[in-house]
Amino acid sequence: MSVQFPRTNTVCYKFGFYLTDALIVVDAKKEVSAINEAMRMGIPVVALIDTNTDPLGVTHIIPGNDDSPKAISFIMQHIENYVKEGVAAFEASRPARPAPRASVTPAPKAVVAAPATEAAVTEEPAAPVEKKAARPAARKTVKKDE
Numbered sequence: 001m002s003v004q005f006p007r008t009n010t011v012c013y014k015f016g017f018y019l020t021d022a023l024i025v026v027d028a029k030k031e032v033s034a035i036n037e038a039m040r041m042g043i044p045v046v047a048l049i050d051t052n053t054d055p056l057g058v059t060h061i062i063p064g065n066d067d068s069p070k071a072i073s074f075i076m077q078h079i080e081n082y083v084k085e086g087v088a089a090f091e092a093s094r095p096a097r098p099a100p101r102a103s104v105t106p107a108p109k110a111v112v113a114a115p116a117t118e119a120a121v122t123e124e125p126a127a128p129v130e131k132k133a134a135r136p137a138a139r140k141t142v143k144k145d146e
Helices: 032-041 069-093
Strands: 002-004 011-013 023-025 045-049 060-063
Touching: 023 032, 032 045, 045 069
Parallel strands: 023 045, 045 060
Antiparallel strands: 002 011
């Protein structure tokens, strides 16, 4: 079974994978192929752009030094905090989920005993059937002419 995503012409298998909502790139110069793929799939790209990088294909530009580990961690921590705030706001705005219903089990039916007869018939349970072990495949032997 396949599903066609509405914003692209890509046909994917159901439950195969889901498109991401955004792509965050630290060094756009090194990740050109990822940016091109995201553009083709219609995924917005957020990138940390330095003066030596072409911002072509980047949807949201964050100007900054993409070579410094401190600058990268500073910006990524802020992005992480904003994402957490957004998720919390989304969860708070959602209506409360109803409590799951308690499963109702039907009352057991009354058992009516059959009248006793003189010759009671008892059935013995059938003996368990043993499965036969699979026969190993026959091996072909090749004789070498000496």
